[in-house]
Amino acid sequence: MPSILQRCKEVFHTDNLYEVIGVEKDATQKELKKGYHRKSLAFHPDRVSSEDKEVATRKFQLLSQVYSILTDDDRRREYDDTGEVDEESSGDLDRDWTQYWRLLFPKVTAKDIEEFAEKYRGSEEELGDLKKAYVSSEGDMETILDTVLCCTHEDEERFAELLRDLVSTGELPDFDNFSKENKKKKAARIKKSKQEAAEAEEAAKKLKLGDDHSSLVAAIAQRQTSRARQADDFLSQLEAKYCGGTGSGAGGGKKSGKKSKR
Numbered sequence: 001m002p003s004i005l006q007r008c009k010e011v012f013h014t015d016n017l018y019e020v021i022g023v024e025k026d027a028t029q030k031e032l033k034k035g036y037h038r039k040s041l042a043f044h045p046d047r048v049s050s051e052d053k054e055v056a057t058r059k060f061q062l063l064s065q066v067y068s069i070l071t072d073d074d075r076r077r078e079y080d081d082t083g084e085v086d087e088e089s090s091g092d093l094d095r096d097w098t099q100y101w102r103l104l105f106p107k108v109t110a111k112d113i114e115e116f117a118e119k120y121r122g123s124e125e126e127l128g129d130l131k132k133a134y135v136s137s138e139g140d141m142e143t144i145l146d147t148v149l150c151c152t153h154e155d156e157e158r159f160a161e162l163l164r165d166l167v168s169t170g171e172l173p174d175f176d177n178f179s180k181e182n183k184k185k186k187a188a189r190i191k192k193s194k195q196e197a198a199e200a201e202e203a204a205k206k207l208k209l210g211d212d213h214s215s216l217v218a219a220i221a222q223r224q225t226s227r228a229r230q231a232d233d234f235l236s237q238l239e240a241k242y243c244g245g246t247g248s249g250a251g252g253g254k255k256s257g258k259k260s261k262r
Contacts, residue, residue: 130144139175
């Protein structure tokens with residue numbers, strides 16, 4: 001089985017654990033929790049359609065494992081000193097990461113998760129993340145769409161327009177991957193997005209959603225509600241409501257602008 005660092009490289013396009021969480025190397029425990037909370041809202045299996053659940057669950061579990069490493073003083077010190085992670089003695093493979101998340105954030109509802117996504121889209125924070133993803137991927141749109149929080153293939157044209165403007169003003173470099181992308185590659189990506197949209201629409205019909213739904217989150221929330229009655233609603237409000245309103249919502253947590261030295 002690949003190591004956690006290898007899996008992070010594959011899934012999050014970086015093997016720097018601090019960058020996975022979105023914080024600096026000297027982040028405090030509070031900053032780590034905010035960073036983990038922010039990222040986990042985007043990947044939580046309860047906010048995605050059934051078609052995307054497997055990928056989201058994989059990201060969510062890996063993100064949670066990274067957070068557990070960085071909040072363990074001994075494991076964090078070992079990682080900082082050696083750049084390696086001792087996985088054999090951790091017991092991470094047997095952990096229920098969803099339950100782990102619920103214990104850390106017991107009062108966040110599925111509706112709150114969707115509201116976070118809505119506030120994030122079009123925000124200055126999203127723009128900052130988009131620019132960072134563009135530079136780190138050298139303009140590869142597939143990687144950009146896989147990196148920026150809460151985005152789907154429907155955001156591609158919006159992202160492309162923003163990036164073209166930033167490139168034209170000289171704020172961002174002009175990468176061939178972006179400005180001279182292979183037409184077949186782009187066509188394949190568009191085809192995939194249309195297929196995903198059709199699958200989502202079919203799922204919505206099966207769940208009897210109205211025409212005014214903006215995503216499948218509403219349906220997922222309905223299913224969660226029935227289960228939650230038996231478990232005292234494991235989600236209920238965003239971090240602002242249980243951390244005193246400091247650094248809440250989409251603005252919580254520092255973003256890493258550079259790789260930490262190991």
